[in-house]
Amino acid sequence: MNTSAVEAEKDTVSADGETDVRRRARIRLELAASYLQRGQTSVALEETRQALTTDPRFTDAYHLRGLIYMQMGDLNLAEENLQKAQGMRPNDPDIMHNMGWLQCQKQQYAQADELFDRALSIPTYMDRNKTLMSKGVCLVRSGKPDEAEPVLQKAYEFDAANPILGYELAQLKFQKGDAKHAQFYIRRVNNGNFATADSLWLGIKVERALGDQPAVRQLAGQLHKRFPDSRQALAYERGAFNE
Template sequence: MSSLLGAKRLESMTRWLAGVALVGAQIGALGVALPLPAAAQGAGERSTSSDESDPQRRARIRMQLASSYYADGQLATALDQVKLALAAIPDLPEAYNLRGLIYAALGDDALAAESFRRALDLRPQDGDTLHNFGFFLCQRGRYAEAETYFDRALNAPQYRSSSRTLLVQGVCQSRGGDLARAEATLTRAYELDAGNPATAVNLADVLYRKGEFERARFYVRRVNGQTELQNAESLWLAARIERKLGNDSGARDFGNQLRDRYPQSREAAAFGRGSFDE
């Protein structure tokens, strides 16, 4: 039963990272760097809009629209725009990467996986696609496969989103039950980006599950100490940590904040029931 409860707690905490992963994916899709015509490349010139061929311009505009629609949750419209981008440039890795995200959101796992693999066939060391495919696999409980793609993303040349990938990798390791590795990975993510509340809360959650309550308190305080960063998950985790430390008044204080600010949340409902181990 305890492992099931831990899985439920961690499932709740992954709401912190879903936005992180998808925003990162959007950035990758929005930054469509289409190749310069050969003449411009040979001259060593800086790329400008005048260097774009008509297919490149059409593909770029379609990808920008697709990314915006995807961000707004208009998945069918986003998919239409991706199809138009691929009609302009059939072998555009960014389009297949975004298509994978869209199909994953639509629940079509087969086409999502095919899209990610096609993107990687075209650009095997693209860190954004490797990250997104790893996250896709993790969400489906395929933790060992996900680990491979996260590691490849982290080792990809010129990849600049290591803290993002380490965050998602650490949460996936925790979901898979490997708390020791999850702690190490999330600690690395925290060292790279200490200001990310998702990293601090997920690291605190792992430490809580390991019984290291004082250390868990340190990290969750970094989030709850700033009102604008708090949410139902961070307040509920803080309440449970304080209860484990024997600070019942502190647990009630966080629980009351949770109930007042997020009265409809499942965390507030758990506090109302006194279900601290839920």
């Protein structure tokens, strides 16, 4: 290789060690992530394709493409891309987490639980609470509420403002006949900015079980105002509280 070629090669590497190829691929991936946040999955997918055309060894591009396919509901292509990313970076807890959540979507609950535990076993993992929540939700789906409850409770201790955790714990408590504790959790959800038709409906059933009719009427008013055509609003009209 002549001197000018060596110099040209050096010019493709930035001060932080990133090659020009990787930099161009990373810019594409940042665009893909932005489009995904806005719900433009097709455009996001095209940007990941461009990133991988530029740099076929870009692990993060396979990872993000897996998440895009998961959001699009194509679990097989999601798994294919997440497996590719995991093969390239096998000890990445974020990839383990997302692969675990994918397995949960596919009702492969044992595999999901194993992947969540592997992610949680990595001391440097920063998003442990996210994985605890997903592990707990997946245990509920797999029909193991008694195992799920302490996991969700542990996650709630660190993230009490999380409406998903509040809802899941309220539902677990209510199903076990503990309406009083269910009320504590679901009221925090419904008094915040993230109430849903599901959370309002659960709140109605909890307050009804405790005999608080004013609270029932107040929640029913919210349900009809915010989600008038929802399945939950129609169930309330029918008095179908045990569906």
